[in-house]
Amino acid sequence: MFPRRLVITAAALALFAAPVRAQTxxxxxxxxxxxxxxxxLAGDALRGRGSATHDETVAAAYVAAQFQGFGLKPAPGMDGYTQTIAVTRTTPSDTGTLSIGGIRLSRAEGLGLLSxxxxxxxxxxxxxxxxxxSALPEAGIVMIAxxxxxxVxxxxxxxxxQGSRLVILRETATLREAVARASPGRPRFALAGDEARPSRTLLVVPALVWDRMALMPGTGAVWTPGEGHVEPTVTTNAIGWRPGTxxxxxxxxISAxxxxxxxxxxxxxxHGANDDASGVAAVLELARALSSGDAHRRGLLFVAFGSExxxxxxxxxxxxxxxxxxxEIVANLAIEMIGTQDPQMPDGVMMMTGFDRSTLGVALRDxxxxxxxxxxxxxxxxxxxDNYPLAVRGVVAHTISGWAVTPTYHTVEDDIAxxxxxxxxxxxxxxxxxxxxxxxxxxxxxxxxxxxxERR
Known part of the structure; x- marks a missing residue:
């Protein structure tokens, strides 16, 4: 802590050097x-805000209305507070098969599809x-236990x-439960026009079968997915803008x-109360606070992204x-899962991903x-x-989180309680x-x- 004499001196100088808003x-x-x-956001009415669903659209409308109520403007080039983005949703077939070294396993025989x-x-x-x-090999198809x-x-x-496009996991109790929850398989989403981009497939094989397949390393693997169902849908971003002077x-x-x-x-x-209704609540309250009073020197964009x-x-x-x-974006601060705190962190403190990658974290902490x-x-x-798609485009972008490995992550316990x-x-x-x-x-x-x- 500075001696009292130095604090008073700094405060006196600030009266002459800083604008009035800095003193408030x-x-x-x-x-x-x-x-x-x-x-x-995490109540029953929004049904967990599934990606690219009507429930997500309602959540975006709520955030947009809040932005407008705070006095924020539509972003440059926009005539409203939401971006509607065309997406395709592909539901996988339940008839897929995996063959390795003469061993063939189908979905009906216990082959699990996670994504x-x-x-x-x-x-x-x-x-x-x-x-x-970290020692995994560079391989297009890899079997992992x-x-x-x-x-996992x-x-x-x-x-x-490492560039894998097909990952074949040895079944554990946790993975068995995950496959049951994902049945018949999680849909794949893509931006409209990106459907031809190679997908990544995650399979789960019963332990005994995986062990037999693993005895044949270097042989060929063939994944035959069957005919999936493709349908168009949309995802939505909510955006509020405060121009700078x-x-x-x-x-x-500032995003979530x-x-x-x-x-x-x-x-x-x-329900996703922590992931990421908590982050959206933070963006809304930061928008409320930073939109009050005189305009800032820099412009402010507040964004709630869809389909993360x-x-x-x-x-x-x-x-x-x-x-x-x-x-023109000098920094992006994404906020995710600040609904509870990691017990290993100092009291009240959040973590910032990639803290040492830039000068942003130290500056904000100071x-x-x-x-x-x-x-x-x-x-x-x-x-x-959501910081990462911007970071690879050059924006200094980080995510802050309260407890990134919380036990409620992607479980039914991630609720308001x-x-x-x-x-x-x-x-x-x-x-x-x-x-x-x-x-x-x-x-x-x-x-x-x-x-x-670097972009991959």
Missing amino acids: AAPVVDPAWVAAHAAF GGDAPMDGRVEVFTGTDP PPEGPA GTWVNAAWR DPDAGVIL HLDHLGVRADGTIM EVGGLGSGWFGDHPPVPLS QGALIAPDLYPEQNFFERS HLDIPFMTRAIQSLIAPLRWLADGEFTPDWAPGGRP
């Missing part, structure tokens, strides 16, 4: 507002039985990064994603069709934001949210003054050496 106290976030947003599955594939198969997902537990996503994401100062983008997992085949609603859960479609489309040039580096770099969370509203309120409050500082000041974040990700 930051607006106070009311926990009742936070709770009200979450209650609507993708609409495109045929064949080629040499590599078998990996190691314990370190992940450990029991929910961290780490293995799958590692395989995708200096057109050359750039724009700050609207969608969650929707309704399971058995009728169970996956099925491949970041809303943010990807936004990146290709931005209402302001991406070169201004009072309750953020710290990501505790789980091996999980590659930096690449697993499991939200920590006081933590959410304090977290949102801590971001207001740093974002005002960024919006009114000269500081422009930049990538650290080697920090900018």
